[in-house]
Amino acid sequence: MxxxxxxxxxxxxxxxxxxxxxxxxxxxxxxxxxxxxxKSETRPALSHENLLINELIREYLEFNNYRYTASVLVAESGQPEVPLDRQFMTNELNVVEDPSSRSVPLLYGLLSHFLKSSGEKGDKLFLKSSAAPTTSR
Missing domain, CATH: 1.10.287 (Helix Hairpins)
Known part of the structure; x- marks a missing residue:
């Protein structure tokens, strides 16, 4: 036994x-x-940048079946329960998609673009902040 x-x-x-x-x-x-x-504690409003970043992450998490992690992200961040429309996201990020890229999260396409467009060694992308986020998360 x-x-x-x-x-x-x-x-x-x-x-x-x-x-x-x-x-x-x-x-x-x-x-x-x-x-x-x-739930009674009010959260600061999400900045536009945080809203977009959280949505990119949520789309990635759900695509990879990390649904519980995505649910914690939504609950903790105050992200809207309903995901943002994909077309809205592409417009906001100034991204044009081909049909094959629509089957994967936008984050994959963004990463692929930067990995492929690195060009010659030493070429670096200069990043600058458009504005400081209004919330600190």
Whole structure:
């Protein structure tokens, strides 16, 4: 007869093999965060930049089936529950997509662009801040 420790080990191994254990842990973390989150506390308004960045990250997380992580991002950041429209995002980011790029998150396309357009060695993209974000997250 198997001991309790052996049963626990077998159950853990089975849940890990099925990919369920990680999902359960993420779900528990999300639920604990939601329980501790004070809904009565007002959050500062999201800056336009933070709204776009959070949406890029959410799209990436959901594409990769990190749904619980995405739910924590939305809850913690104050991002709207309904995702921003893809066309709105491309317009705001001044991005033109081809049909194949529409099947992956915008973040992949942006990264691909910068990896491919690095050009000659030593070419660097000069970044400057358009404005300081209105919130510090």
């Amino acid at each position: 198997a001991t309790i420790a052996e049963l626990k080990a077998a159950l853990k191994e089975t849940l890990e093999a099925r990919g369920v254990l990680g999902q359960l842990k993420a779900r528990i973390r999300a639920e604990v965060f939601n329980a501790l989150d004070d």
